[in-house]
Amino acid sequence: MKDVQSEKDFRNVSLKKVGINGLKWPIVVKEKSGGVQNTISQMALSVDLPADIRGTHMSRFVELVNDLKEITPKEIEKALDNLKEKLGAKTAHLKIDFDYFIKKPSPVTGIVSPYDVKCSFDAEKGEDFIFIMEVFVPVSTLCPCSKEISEFGAHNQRAVVNISIYSKKLIWIEDLVKVAEESASSPVFSLLKRKDEKFVTERAYLNPRFVEDVVRETAIRLDDMKEILWYRVHVESMESIHNHNAFACTEKGEIV
Numbered sequence: 001m002k003d004v005q006s007e008k009d010f011r012n013v014s015l016k017k018v019g020i021n022g023l024k025w026p027i028v029v030k031e032k033s034g035g036v037q038n039t040i041s042q043m044a045l046s047v048d049l050p051a052d053i054r055g056t057h058m059s060r061f062v063e064l065v066n067d068l069k070e071i072t073p074k075e076i077e078k079a080l081d082n083l084k085e086k087l088g089a090k091t092a093h094l095k096i097d098f099d100y101f102i103k104k105p106s107p108v109t110g111i112v113s114p115y116d117v118k119c120s121f122d123a124e125k126g127e128d129f130i131f132i133m134e135v136f137v138p139v140s141t142l143c144p145c146s147k148e149i150s151e152f153g154a155h156n157q158r159a160v161v162n163i164s165i166y167s168k169k170l171i172w173i174e175d176l177v178k179v180a181e182e183s184a185s186s187p188v189f190s191l192l193k194r195k196d197e198k199f200v201t202e203r204a205y206l207n208p209r210f211v212e213d214v215v216r217e218t219a220i221r222l223d224d225m226k227e228i229l230w231y232r233v234h235v236e237s238m239e240s241i242h243n244h245n246a247f248a249c250t251e252k253g254e255i256v
Helices: 059-067 073-087 144-149 173-183 194-206 211-223
Strands: 015-030 036-049 092-105 112-125 129-142 156-167 228-237 246-253
Touching: 015 059, 015 092, 036 059, 036 073, 059 073, 073 092, 073 112, 073 129, 092 173, 112 173, 129 144, 129 173, 129 194, 129 211, 156 173, 156 211, 173 211, 211 228, 211 246
Parallel strands: none
Antiparallel strands: 015 036, 036 092, 092 112, 112 129, 129 156, 156 228, 228 246
C-alpha cells in the first residue's frame, strides 16, 4: 500500500513535535515498598519531523506504548530510543499523567485507606535524556494572620503543593509527598474518625502556614535532597473566605 506519510514535502517547514495525546492506557508503577501498583494513565507521545517529510506514522506511537511493560526512567529512555529509531527522529517525547495511591493510616485510630496523588512523568530524549517527575499533593493550610487577629478560630482551607524535579538518581513519589505534607499546616486524609479529625484540626491550628510559607518550607526540604539538580514548587490555596485563590512559587537549579 502507498506510504503517504513518507512522501516528500516541499514547503520547507520543520515541525518541533508531531504525535498523539489523550491516550488512556493501563500502566504498572513501582512502589517504594518494593511492590508495584496498577493504575490508569493518560499519555502524550511525539517526535520532531524534518521539513522534507510530509507526516509521521502515528500507529507506531501506540505500538511503543504496547511494548512498555514497566514505567521506570530506564524503561522510558529505552522506549524513546526505540521511537527515534523507528521514526527516524532526532528527538522523542513521552508524557505520562496518572493517579498514584498511597496507603495512609489515620493519625490516631490508625485506619488505613488509599490516598490519591496526581503524578506526571515527562521525558524527552535527544542527545541527552531528560526525565522530570511531578506530583500534586493536597494538603491543609491555616492562615497565620487569621489566627493572630481572631478572638477564636482561624480560617483554613485545602491547598495543592505541586513539586517538579529533575534528578540523576531515582526519587520516590512517596518521598516528595512527605516533603509536601511536612511543609503544610497538616496533611489531608481519605478517612478520619472523630479522634482523628480532632487531631488534624488542632495540628493545623498549632502549625499555621501562609501559602508563601509552604513554598519556602518545601524548598528547604528539597535543598537537603542533594541528588535533585533542579526543582520547581508551586502552591495554590483554595481560599475559604475569599472568592479567589492564593499562590506562590519558586524554582532553583538547572536541567543539564
